[in-house]
Amino acid sequence: MSTTEITPFRIDVPQADLDDLNDRLARTRWPNEVDGAGSDYGFPLARLKSLAEYWRTGYSWREQEASLNELPHFTTEIEGQNIHFVHVRSANPDAVALVLTHGWPGSFLEFLDVIEPLSRDFHLVIPSMPGYGFSGPTSEGGWGVPRVARAWAELMRRLGYERYGAQGGDFGAGVSTALGALAPEHVIGVHVNYLPTRPDPDAGLELSASDEARLDTVRALMANRPPYQALQALTPQTIGYALTDSPVGQLAWIAERFAQWTDPATPVSDDRMLTDISLYWLTATAASSARLHRDTQRGAPGEPCRVPLGVAVFAHDITLSVRPLAERLFDVRHWSEFERGGHFAAMEVPELLAADVREFFLARLKEAA
Numbered sequence: 492m493s494t495t496e497i498t499p500f501r502i503d504v505p506q507a508d509l510d511d512l513n514d515r516l517a518r519t520r521w522p523n524e525v526d527g528a529g530s531d532y533g534f535p536l537a538r539l540k541s542l543a544e545y546w547r548t549g550y551s552w553r554e555q556e557a558s559l560n561e562l563p564h565f566t567t568e569i570e571g572q573n574i575h576f577v578h579v580r581s582a583n584p585d586a587v588a589l590v591l592t593h594g595w596p597g598s599f600l601e602f603l604d605v606i607e608p609l610s611r612d613f614h615l616v617i618p619s620m621p622g623y624g625f626s627g628p629t630s631e632g633g634w635g636v637p638r639v640a641r642a643w644a645e646l647m648r649r650l651g652y653e654r655y656g657a658q659g660g661d662f663g664a665g666v667s668t669a670l671g672a673l674a675p676e677h678v679i680g681v682h683v684n685y686l687p688t689r690p691d692p693d694a695g696l697e698l699s700a701s702d703e704a705r706l707d708t709v710r711a712l713m714a715n716r717p718p719y720q721a722l723q724a725l726t727p728q729t730i731g732y733a734l735t736d737s738p739v740g741q742l743a744w745i746a747e748r749f750a751q752w753t754d755p756a757t758p759v760s761d762d763r764m765l766t767d768i769s770l771y772w773l774t775a776t777a778a779s780s781a782r783l784h785r786d787t788q789r790g791a792p793g794e795p796c797r798v799p800l801g802v803a804v805f806a807h808d809i810t811l812s813v814r815p816l817a818e819r820l821f822d823v824r825h826w827s828e829f830e831r832g833g834h835f836a837a838m839e840v841p842e843l844l845a846a847d848v849r850e851f852f853l854a855r856l857k858e859a860a
Contacts, residue, residue, distance in 0.1 A: 495649060500564040500575060500625065502556050504773050509552055512738055512772060516547040519739045534747040542746060543739050546765050552773075555766045562606075566625070567649065569642045572634070575599075575625035576618035576646065579610050587679065587856060588614040588652040589848070590643055590670070594661020594685070595723075595780055596745040597835065598624045598770050600763070601660075604841035605848070612849060613656075618646060620662070622779035624770045629779045635787035636662060640669035644677070653677060656852045660684040660836060662783060668821075671796040680824070680855040682801040682848050684836045685808060688816040689713070696815045705811045712810065719744065723781035724788055731778020734771075741772050752834035754807035759838045801825035801851035803844060807833035825851045 524536040562577050577599055580586075589609065593601045599617045609615055619626040621634045621642065643666065647655055656679050657667035664683035671681040690706045698706070722730045734741045745768050749759055771777055800821040804812050806829060817823055827847050832840035 495567070497565050497567045497649060500566045502560055502564065502625070504552065504556065508773055512769075513547050515738050516543055519543060519737075521739075530750075534743045534750070538750075539739065539743050539746070542742060542761065542765070545761060546738075546742065546769075550762060550765050550769075552766075552769055555762070555769075559600075564625075567646065569645050570638070571631070572621045572629060572642070573627050574618055574621065574642060574646060575627075576616055577606075578650065579606055579615040579617075581610050581612065581614050583612070586612060586614050587852070588616055588647065588650070588655040589852065590616045590618070590647060590655060590657050590667075592618065592639075592643070592657070592659035592663030592666045593620065593623075594659065594663045595623075595783060596748050596767070596771070597661060597663075598767050600767050600770065601835060601837045603763075603838075605837050605845040608842070608845040609848060612853065614652070616647065616650065616652075616655075618643065620666070620780075620783065622782060623776055624774050627774060627779075628776055629782065632782070633786055635783065636665040637669050637673075638786075639666045640673050643670050644674045647677065654679055656680050656682065656855065658682040658684075658848055661834065662787070665787070668796040668800070671798040671800075672794040675796075675798050678798050679859065680799040680801065680852060681796060682803070682825075682851045684803040684805060684844060685834065686802050686804075686812040686817055687810055688813040691816060691819070694816065694819060696819075698813065698815060702813045702815065705813050709810050719748070720784060723784040725785070727781035727785050728778055731781055734777035734781075735775055738772050741777055742768055744777075745771065749835070752807075752809055753839055754805070754831055754833040757807075757831055757833065757839035759835055763838060795820065797822060799824040799855055801827075801847070803827045803829065803836065803847045805829050805832035805834075805836050805840070805843075807831075808836075809834055825854065 564577055566575050591602050599619050602617050620639055622629040657670045659667040664685045667681045671678045734744055749764050800823050829843055836844045
């Protein structure tokens with residue numbers, strides 16, 4: 492493949508890989524658990540055994556694969572790295588494009604339920620980040636958020652999009668704002684559904700009690716870094732050995748995030764979660780996806796994002812954005828607060844996220860008209 496070629500792609504996991512997964516699941520060596528521990532020591536044993544048994548005997552990757560292959564998949568090479576993406580064109584040939592970026596431990600699968608409503612008004616480009624899923628493992632360091640944003644700018648150029656919007660959550664929010672900073676002449680706006688706002692004692696702002704409560708959550712996370720984050724930011728290769736060799740280890744590692752970061756009223760189905768986890772397992776990208784934590788924190792601070800920003804805050808996310816602090820850093824044009832939904836908004840409440848994204852970008856197009 493040439494360095495600019497875009498090639499159609501079809502998902503076709505070898506049956507031997509699925510047989511190996513089932514064999515490993517059947518031979519799992521389980522630890523014991525403290526009586527009545529619940530989640531105090533980590534992901535509960537009974538729930539994990541139930542998920543593993545369903546993954547082995549009830550869940551069908553082939554059914555999910557057939558459904559996913561109904562979408563138009565492509566690959567290209569950028570800066571020596573394979574990049575997989577879904578490209579859905581709107582029925583409106585003059586539609587503006589949106590590039591939708593997932594985070595960790597997500598994948599392009601996060602956006603499946605927003606494709607239909609958003610493609611009514613927009614062309615959609617949904618890449619797998621380098622080191623994730625069908626983009627495959629990365630073979631060199633340095634693939635942090637700024638470099639991913641640079642790759643997306645090149646991808647959109649190759650696809651012929653001169654003007655486009657960017658949307659994302661988790662790391663995808665960072666990539667989207669970095670893309671807005673990198674290519675403001677092309678990016679009409681950025682919409683995010685996760686925007687951490689850190690306490691800033693020098694800001695001189697009088698915040699509401701609810702905003703201060705949100706910052707208390709941030710302070711607690713800063714004082715007690717989550718174990719998964721510390722391991723992936725410091726020693727992604729080390730944890731990668733365990734996750735790449737044990738499907739139950741990979742299952743627990745990601746299923747715990749879904750359990751902790753979703754709204755209990757809007758859970759992600761086991762089938763959708765297992766498809767996401769299967770994608771990590773079948774592409775052996777546990778270590779390379781984890782490296783994003785390390786490569787991003789080691790990178791130099793990027794340029795500020797000056798393009799219009801829209802923010803959707805979902806009540807059960809990891810942290811909730813504080814608007815006065817966000818407005819010190821961004822040109823906030825749109826702010827929505829939702830009582831339902833959590834960190835995986837595109838999977839939990841796709842109708843709410845899609846409507847908010849649509850409202851924000853149609854307003855940007857109206858402004859530009």
